[in-house]
Amino acid sequence: MFFLVLCVILTLSNIQNTHKLIEDIEKNRRQELNPNISVDCVIFGFDFDKLNVLVIDRADGSRLPCALPGDLIFNHEHLDHAAIRVLEELTGLKNIYLEQIGAFGDPNRISKESDQSWLQKVREQPQARVVTIGYYSLVKMENYLPQASSFAKSAAWIPVNKITELAFDHMEILDAAKQRLKQMINIRPIGFNLLPEKFTLSQLHRLYEAILDKPLDKRNFRRKIQKLELVKNLKEKQFGVPHKPSQLFMFDGKTYEKLMQTGINNFGF
Amino acid sequence: MFFLVLCVILTLSNIQNTHKLIEDIEKNRRQELNPNISVDCVIFGFDFDKLNVLVIDRADGSRLPCALPGDLIFNHEHLDHAAIRVLEELTGLKNIYLEQIGAFGDPNRISKESDQSWLQKVREQPQARVVTIGYYSLVKMENYLPQASSFAKSAAWIPVNKITELAFDHMEILDAAKQRLKQMINIRPIGFNLLPEKFTLSQLHRLYEAILDKPLDKRNFRRKIQKLELVKNLKEKQFGVPHKPSQLFMFDGKTYEKLMQTGINNFGF
DNA sequence: CCAAAAGTGTTGAAGTTACACCCATGC
DNA sequence: GCATGGGTGTAACTTCAACACTTTTGG
Numbered sequence: 001m002f003f004l005v006l007c008v009i010l011t012l013s014n015i016q017n018t019h020k021l022i023e024d025i026e027k028n029r030r031q032e033l034n035p036n037i038s039v040d041c042v043i044f045g046f047d048f049d050k051l052n053v054l055v056i057d058r059a060d061g062s063r064l065p066c067a068l069p070g071d072l073i074f075n076h077e078h079l080d081h082a083a084i085r086v087l088e089e090l091t092g093l094k095n096i097y098l099e100q101i102g103a104f105g106d107p108n109r110i111s112k113e114s115d116q117s118w119l120q121k122v123r124e125q126p127q128a129r130v131v132t133i134g135y136y137s138l139v140k141m142e143n144y145l146p147q148a149s150s151f152a153k154s155a156a157w158i159p160v161n162k163i164t165e166l167a168f169d170h171m172e173i174l175d176a177a178k179q180r181l182k183q184m185i186n187i188r189p190i191g192f193n194l195l196p197e198k199f200t201l202s203q204l205h206r207l208y209e210a211i212l213d214k215p216l217d218k219r220n221f222r223r224k225i226q227k228l229e230l231v232k233n234l235k236e237k238q239f240g241v242p243h244k245p246s247q248l249f250m251f252d253g254k255t256y257e258k259l260m261q262t263g264i265n266n267f268g269f
Numbered sequence: 270m271f272f273l274v275l276c277v278i279l280t281l282s283n284i285q286n287t288h289k290l291i292e293d294i295e296k297n298r299r300q301e302l303n304p305n306i307s308v309d310c311v312i313f314g315f316d317f318d319k320l321n322v323l324v325i326d327r328a329d330g331s332r333l334p335c336a337l338p339g340d341l342i343f344n345h346e347h348l349d350h351a352a353i354r355v356l357e358e359l360t361g362l363k364n365i366y367l368e369q370i371g372a373f374g375d376p377n378r379i380s381k382e383s384d385q386s387w388l389q390k391v392r393e394q395p396q397a398r399v400v401t402i403g404y405y406s407l408v409k410m411e412n413y414l415p416q417a418s419s420f421a422k423s424a425a426w427i428p429v430n431k432i433t434e435l436a437f438d439h440m441e442i443l444d445a446a447k448q449r450l451k452q453m454i455n456i457r458p459i460g461f462n463l464l465p466e467k468f469t470l471s472q473l474h475r476l477y478e479a480i481l482d483k484p485l486d487k488r489n490f491r492r493k494i495q496k497l498e499l500v501k502n503l504k505e506k507q508f509g510v511p512h513k514p515s516q517l518f519m520f521d522g523k524t525y526e527k528l529m530q531t532g533i534n535n536f537g538f
Numbered sequence: 539c540c541a542a543a544a545g546t547g548t549t550g551a552a553g554t555t556a557c558a559c560c561c562a563t564g565c
Numbered sequence: 566g567c568a569t570g571g572g573t574g575t576a577a578c579t580t581c582a583a584c585a586c587t588t589t590t591g592g
Contacts, residue, residue, distance in 0.1 A: 036305040037374075037400050075398045079374025103372040103402045105306075105348025129344045131306050133372045133400070202544075219546070220582070227580095243543040244589035471571070488573070489555070496553095512569040513562035 033072040035128040039083040040070030040170060041098060042134065042177035045141035045157055046194040048203055051210045052157040053174065054146060055166070056090055059153035064114055067167035068174065069152065070132060083135040091155040092147035093139065101134035101176050109169040122151055136177040138193035185211050189230050189259045192251050198234060200246035201225065230255050302341045304397040308352040309339030309439060310367060311403065311446035314410035314426055315463040317472055320479045321426040322443065323415060324435070325359055328422035333383055336436035337443065338421065339401060352404040360424040361416035362408065370403035370445050378438040391420055405446040407462040454480050458499050458528045461520050467503060469515035470494065499524050
């Protein structure tokens with residue numbers, strides 16, 4: 001009898017201990033969050049027609065504007081790793097190479113009312129000054145169906161041009177990312193990451209038009225791209241399209257590497 | 270008699286109060302410093318021969334490597350303003366337009382031994398994680414004789430190419446700044462800020478060579494620059510040089526503004 | 539046979555690179 | 566008169582922008 005009681009007590013206390021332990025771990029984890037530094041990610045995808053950006057919907061009764069996936073960093077964590085981790089936690093996107101855009105440090109960036117009331121719920125120090133580091137990346141949309149978790153109620157692709165409002169100063173970060181992308185497309189062979197392995201030159205063409213947000217002459221575009229020797233013709237044809245089927249192309253890894261390093265630009269002195 | 274004593278007491282207490290007040294202000298000021306976010310400035314100057322960078326010598330008995338001017342930001346302060354303030358506090362350089370390079374966030378960036386022992390002396394939380402935001406700027410060296418203050422024992426121009434060691438991860442920040450400068454010189458009319466009002470094309474030529482770190486053909490350089498209509502010929506001559514005197518030029522403000530916005534680059538599609 | 543996108547060449551203008559000699563000044 | 570840096574032109578080549586019609590497929 002005594003033994004039984006002991007067992008029950010031990011078991012109960014064990015359960016309590018376990019609970020406490022979990023709480024502690026959770027608390028430690030939260031305590032290690034640095035209240036002043038966050039990362040935000042602008043993830044671009046291309047649907048063969050227009051550019052899209054990955055945004056999350058923050059769970060809340062009241063209607064909140066969408067946000068870029070982002071959160072505080074841990075104290076021990078490298079910024080770049082924090083961005084990768086946060087992106088995965090909020091959207092399920094794994095192992096994405098992210099490039100830094102810069103720091104966004106307006107002391108009021110956090111002080112919109114709707115944002116403040118949300119911060120009260122999820123942050124330990126909702127009033128703390130936060131400087132955020134922006135990142136951007138380009139991913140193949142086909143490889144990824146948004147999958148929300150953590151405080152993201154849902155994650156979804158939204159056409160860049162339809163976004164008019166975002167949380168905090170995320171519009172500013174998005175604009176900076178768009179601008180950076182425009183710059184980069186002229187300097188580095190970026191399209192790589194936004195298209196499937198096999199693609200047509202028309203798709204690449206539309207991609208460039210979407211990024212640069214202006215029409216490009218078809219013939220000149222093709223000539224120019226092909227002279228870079230960045231793409232190689234697979235001599236395969238599209239199937240099942242209701243028009244003349246296109247040739248398929250692949251990026252050429254070697255030229256890609258080379259151009260990544262030397263850059264494409266040909267103005268300079 | 271009573272009155273006299275009262276006066277003395279009041280005066281003494283006043284002095285004490287004032288002391289306390291000053292201490293409080295100083296303490297508040299320090300408390301408002303955010304322990305996790307700093308700024309660092311890479312200031313380039315040109316001496317008509319090579320690029321120089323402004324570095325400070327941190328006062329200390331032991332030999333410390335030089336550092337970029339930089340410090341923690343205040344909680345209420347915009348990042349860009351923090352950079353301007355810190356630069357002035359440490360070097361006396363006022364009202365400089367600084368452009369952000371990006372954030373540097375390696376968690377170990379602070380952990381060199383010599384840096385740690387220095388931090389112990391000047392920081393309230395010497396172990397705190399610090400992410401720093403890098404800035405760069407270009408200034409006319411002639412307008413500025415380095416004038417150290419705060420924890421800077423001295424401030425001095427050092428030729429970029431002679432710098433082999435800096436505090437923290439400042440070498441990394443410097444490298445990023447150099448790289449950014451190389452990019453920018455091809456995109457924006459930057460030389461402006463590094464030369465005196467009146468300058469010769471040869472000086473501009475040497476400046477471009479110094480920044481790009483490679484020789485440029487004299488005639489092609491002149492043609493190209495003059496076609497931009499960025500400089501206008503003052504039809505004045507140099508005096509007192511032991512060779513054929515050069516024509517003097519000025520930057521043309523209007524073209525400058527225009528090129529600043531549209532950029533110079535002519536590769537893109 | 540029709541709709542829809544693929545694919546292809548030329549031309550005139552502008553820009554790029556490479557290269558060598560004479561000029562004006564102070565000493 | 567000599568050392569020093571200032572200043573200039575051309576030719577061969579590459580790149581750029583603008584522009585319209587034929588081809589192949591599915592339905």
